[in-house]
Amino acid sequence: MSGCTSPHQNEPSSPSGQIAEQSAAGKSLAPCATATHSKSCVIAGLPAKVSNTQSFEAPYLVSGAAVKRVNLVVDAQAGYGNLSLYAGEQLLIDNLDIPTQGKQTLNALVAFAQSGLQTLRVEGRSGTFVVEAIEFDDRPDLEVATFADISEQIGLITEKTYKYGGPSIGDIDRDGHYDFVLNNHNFISTQLVMNQGNGQVDIKALFPFAQDFHGSALADYDADGDLDLMVAFGGANGTSPTSYTLLRNDDGIFNDVSAQAGINAPARGRSPRWLDMDSDGDLDLALLNAKTPNSDGPQQLFYQNNGDGTFSQKRIAGIENAFGERALITDFDGDGRADLMLFSPIALWRNNGDFTFTDMSAKWLPESASGEWVDLAAAEMDVNNDGRYDIYIARGKTLYELSKKSIDFNPLSQKLDIRDDGEKGRTAIDFYAPNAIVLNEMNLTYRQYNGDFPVFLGGNKNRHVVKATGFQPVQVPEEMKTADDHLVIDMAMAQGWPEQRQQNGLYIGHLGNGQWREEWVRNEIVYWNISFALSGLTDVSYDWQANNRNIQDLLLINRGDHFEDQSQAWNLPQGGNHRGVTHGDFNNDGWTDLFVYRYGFLKERVTDLLLLNTGKGSFETTTVHGAHDINDLGHGDMGQAFDWDLDGHVDLLNGSEEEGYWYLYQNQGKSSGNYLLVNVGYSPQQPIDSLGAEVTVTTSDGRQWHKRVGSAGEVFSQGQIDMVHFGVADVQQVASIAVRWRNGETAELGNQLVNRMYRLGQQQPD
Secondary structure: OOOOOOEEEEEEOOOOOOOOEOOOOOOOOOHHHHOOOOOOOEEOOEEEEEEEEEEEEEEEEEEEOOOOEEEEEEOOOOEEEEEEEEEEEEEEEEEEEEOOOOOEEEEEEOOOOOOEEEEEEEEEEEOEEEEEEEEEEEEEOOOOOOEOOOHHHOOOOOOOOEEEOOOEEOOOOOOOOOEEOOOOOOOOOOOOEEEOOOOOEEEOOOOOOOOOOEEEEEOOOOOOOOOEEEEEEHHHHHHOOOOEEEEEEEEEEEOOHHHOOOOOEEEEEEEEEEOOOOOOOOOOOEEEEEOOOOOOOOOOOOEEEOOOOEEEOOOOHHHOOOOOOOEOOOOOOOOOOOOOEEEEEOOEEEEOOOOOEEEEEHHHHOOHHHOOOOOEEEEEOOOOOOOOOOEEEEEEOHHHHHHEEEEEEEEEOOOEEEOOOOOOEEEEEEEEEEOOOOEEEEEEHHHHHHHHOEOOOOOOOOEEEOEEEEOOOOOOHHHHHHHHEEEEEEOOOOOOOOOOOOOOOOOEEEEEEOOEEEEEEEEOOOEEEEEEEEEEEEHHHHOOOOOOOOOOEEEEEEEOOOOOOOOOOOOOOOOOOEEEEEEEEEOOOOOOOHHHOOOOOOOOOOOOOEEEEEEOEEEEEEEEOOOOOOOOOOOEEEEEEEOOOOOOOOOEEEEEEOOOOOEEEEEEOOOOOOOOOOEEEEOOOOOOOOOOOOOOOOOOOOOOEEEEEOOOOEEOOOOOOOOOEEEEOOOOOEEEEEEEOOOOEEEEEEEEEEEEEEEEEOOOOO
């Protein structure tokens, strides 16, 4: 990255009036400022260079459908980058990922707010690339779901906090309204959010103190008619393994019954899961954990439900020593039993129904899905309506992996963010700043190093100290306690550059004429993470390889006896660093859509991705959906798609990691498609609760939709979404609605009208 031009300078590689006269097929094309057909035109001024400091603008006459697919051919000159597209001041694409160097074709779905002549603007981040072509296709066949933030309106007022793998959703008190559990990490307790049934929620902490909270799982393990909760706790990086906490729901009061229930084995808890492992109908427990160092015990713990409110620990050969802290409950072989997918790396374990599991990874997984350590979230759904459950896997780098040469520069805010590890070494950057700069947001995550990490300014190495977060040695130096959390540095303070830079710390020098240099030196392993920000910069350059955070998501299509990687065929978004995924038919067109959570930049949130299923074996990706808070400072994490208000339109409960909040986004319900809601109760005879029950909706012409009661995507937590939503497009009446519970019991309704809710099964167990 180099140069110091203004952020919106237009510098096409050819004169702006020079327009190509023919398409690839030889057809004469008009300029896009005058063409009446949005595809059959040429954008003036292309190819054009775009970078951190240089954008591209061109006129475009918006006509035809408001919803269009834009195809962009770009040639990336750096290892990666990001591209945003505007129409005037309307943001059409928010930081589309350019995952690799070289020529590539990207696409996204956009929705123009108005027709007529507008100015397109392409802005770049993180690298330099050449835009070679921009082409639009009308897509009047796709209805883009839009969302509105109703968090404050319903009383969902939450703190800024770290999250842990998404919420757990369920009708906890069985009053016909969805409640949820918010899984925070280590500063705010796990929170219970109860739906009051009047559009308002009540929030309370489930624990009176902060601990190392991890995932949670909702289920009625004691068959008393309400949902109980299992909560996982961490083990201080393995130095102090704890146990899980089982909270029994006694008429709305959650009581810790872990000890009396027999849940007492210590572990580094991550992902609790309820499932029937012995085919007796009641729910057993799989407790999935991080590996405890220097332990010869099993990594994964399993408990059999004794049917009297207690559990007995069971050893299960093979799976008890499998890697994987995260889990997805699925039924990949279609035998009606809940299987386990552990990750990372991905491993598929078939539930044999007799408290044993068989590793089916080699038989079922394609090569692209095996051996990777980047799988962060997964969702089960029937994406092509063939009756088999497919799996979407959101992939990215963990927070520790991001702490290795990660760099972001925003030319508009003139801010540079750095995140690096504290391993032995030295790293330098050059930057341009015409005036004083500000050093702040320093984080030094403690790693048994008790020395200091000062700031040395100029050739004379004048010493300063900036207060850092994450700095927790046995004894904090006094100067760290009294220091400011930022340092304003003018050119005179930092004049010159020292020849010797041997001491641990940050070195900053002004070389003259607005040119600066910085180097951070580690003579030994000092911290887990070194992060800081510099403000007042207009350009940055460096000669080392920055961390490319782009990892490709996977779509595994179930072929009945194996999964096939169809990521490219289904037009998944390229690259990205994705933390979560959830699914639902957001526009009620009869096809399952996806919502993918993006980490974004180091200190900036970007819009998450809505993937609309075209029904033709592909997705179209858009950032124009409204489920985004432009003022949020966190990162995309995980959420759940479910019909919060039971109006027939799927809403979103989203968590924003680190400096963010919890949000409930209401689907604005502007789609023309019809819907069905199926409230799955307890099975007619035994009775068995709804977890894992399969719902099938069949039309008179033989079309079918299949869904299983559970979560709409999983990382560390599990829910029970049992008021199951189906989009049915233009269908007016369905031939049947059928439910099959996990013990084989069934119930069915025939010839029912759409746009209403139906109950199958008992409301309460006998």
